[in-house]
Amino acid sequence: MKFMLLVVGKTVEKHYIAAIEDYLQRIRHYISFDIEVIPELKNTKSLSTGQIKEKEGELIVKALQPGDVPVLLDEHGKEFRSIEFAAWIERKMHTAKRLVFIIGGAYGFSQAVYQAAQEKISLSKMTFSHQMIRLIFTEQLYRAMSILNNSPYHHE
Numbered sequence: 474m475k476f477m478l479l480v481v482g483k484t485v486e487k488h489y490i491a492a493i494e495d496y497l498q499r500i501r502h503y504i505s506f507d508i509e510v511i512p513e514l515k516n517t518k519s520l521s522t523g524q525i526k527e528k529e530g531e532l533i534v535k536a537l538q539p540g541d542v543p544v545l546l547d548e549h550g551k552e553f554r555s556i557e558f559a560a561w562i563e564r565k566m567h568t569a570k571r572l573v574f575i576i577g578g579a580y581g582f583s584q585a586v587y588q589a590a591q592e593k594i595s596l597s598k599m600t601f602s603h604q605m606i607r608l609i610f611t612e613q614l615y616r617a618m619s620i621l622n623n624s625p626y627h628h629e
């Protein structure tokens with residue numbers, strides 16, 4: 474089974490890139506995991522935020538393959554404790570061919586994306602930037618893998 478994180482626009486801040494890369498390498502000790510970047514839209518000055526969301530949404534839906542299990546990262550989604558998230562992942566590992574976590578652009582998801590996804594997961598009730606949430610998610614995915622593999626990273 475493969476894991477993917479689909480994001481809109483490159484990660485720009487150097488400190489996020491370094492930290493995400495660190496967790497990416499650690500996660501890959503356990504699972505096949507890739508980050509796919511949908512290029513940022515160009516010439517958006519004349520577009521409304523709604524139009525930007527629609528266009529980004531079309532690209533997100535296009536990036537999905539038949540058989541994928543898309544999961545939106547969304548502040549209005551289901552909340553887990555880290556050990557619950559690990560257990561949720563373990564269940565998915567038995568059923569999904571490719572589990573695709575999706576982070577929206579600066580303005581969130583279009584209706585088409587909400588319709589394409591089966592589940593929504595929140596990493597907090599608070600809203601994070603579409604750049605910062607990448608790091609928070611990769612840390613949580615690594616934490617989940619550590620929990621499932623009895624590695625001494627998570628303590629409670």
Ligand SMILES: C[S@@+](CC[C@H](N)C(=O)[O-])C[C@H]1O[C@@H](n2cnc3c(N)ncnc32)[C@H](O)[C@@H]1O
Nearest residue numbers: 546547548576577581595596597599600601603
């Ligand atoms: C700046 S937020 C967009 C906020 C927008 N108001 C909305 O309604 O979605 C950009 C993206 O980061 C992700 N995100 C931000 N905070 C999150 C959270 N607490 N839990 C999960 N994902 C989050 C979501 O994928 C969101 O689409």
